[in-house]
Amino acid sequence: MLIFMLPLFPFTFFILPLAALTLALVQPRQLSGPKGIDVSHFQGTIDWSSVAANGISFVFIKATEGTTFLDPNFSDNYIGATDAGLIRGGYHFAHPDSSSGATQANYFLARGGGWSADGITLPGMLDIEYNPSGDECYGLSASAMVSWIQDFSNTYESQTGRYPIIYTTTDWWTTCTGNSAAFANDNPLFIAHYASTIGTIPAGWPFATFWQYADSGPNPGDQDVFNGDAAGLERIAKGS
Template identity: 45%
Template sequence: MVDPGMQRSRPISGARFRGNRIATIAAAATALVGLSAMFSPAQAASTAHATDGIQGRDISVNQGTNYDWQGVAEAGVKFGQAQATDGLDWTSPAFKQQYKAIGDAGMYKGAYHFARPHQSGGAEQAQHFVKNGGGWTADGKTLPGMLDLEPTPSAKTAEEQCYHQSKAQMIRWIDDFRTEYQAETGRLPMIYTTTAWWNQCVGDTPEFADSPLMIAQWGSKTSGQVPQAWGDYDFWQHTEGGAGKSSVADRSRFNASSEKLADLASNPQYVPVGRANAQAYLGY
């Protein structure tokens, strides 16, 4: 994903369930440590190549409104995602037109939010996201919104990369975002991240394995490791730019069948690919 902070004047830089869920984190994480010798994310992650399977694209304000969604749909691309919001108060001026164009091309459409945990609580940013295009519609063609968790390009130290949050604080922030998003839409959000960032800033908690995972791993023939909580990924963003007649976009692949993708778009009880693959090891 591309940090829109580089394009603007601002410097880059359901709560009723929360108590029970947070209370299980420490115990579950401890269990994960004991199972680590048996369960290896590198072994569990799919070995499919980047160009295998169902392909998608994602864009931000940087691509403008002229991306050729019809052209890539005709080339066989099945889903597209566009950035709707960033942090507590920014909305993409290109989002509405981009989002409509994805749907008009007959593709599954989705929106994503660039998280800035240092700006506000997770619930407030989830509200901002839903209010500005990140919700979900039960029309069979809309993917649940995605929470983009990664450092900004300007982050140099470990503290900056984690937005000056401890792992416990980051877990709470993500939980608050997910809880509010689910309360607003009836769906859990997808999560976009890199394995390195997740391990550094969140750790090995299994708390969020029921959110579909998009893992970012560029320039590699396979996706590599995924965070330990997931046995595999739902989406792999494998290229930081994809061919289009008018501009470039990030490329990704879906790690299952067309029926599974349709299930993601329509079923609030969707079971993520990674969670299903991890159940035999982790027992949840």
């Protein structure tokens, strides 16, 4: 068994097996990566040059919800973030009780949720979480919810060549998908957990690619961090 000596602050060392070292290296880097935000019309008009000057590297912008809502600020936010030099992408708030995953993916794709390998566009994000007005799991069983997400994800991938990022909470995912591990190989995870540490993440995923760690802060919208460095964030945008 290979072993490695890693520092244990302040001046001690411990022996770590190779498997544990691998796990440690893919755990979220907490708040050390590039910072981002996610926004919608609720933030009103945003001064994107100030956001960029304040250390933000990326942004997810609400585009659509269900099949009846197009965020009125999406276009202005998307153009403003682009002009400010930010890596950006759109997100879709899911309503699995109103129409199929494929229908909502197509609605999202036709209204700003697409992806291109230009180095500044993040894959679209599926925001799948607590029902804002009704049953927590939208009246779907765990297996039906997994099927709905697969329908959305496969439709998005068939048109863009990229699987969408999945934004959720561990609590909702566990409750409403039965803690499914079906998406861990293809879909990057964006976990929401407002705390000083990222906490437990859903089954299958060895790490979260993005972490929403606060719902307010020095920049508009929710406060996010990428699990990696600036080069890694660019690779996500390029599709490599």
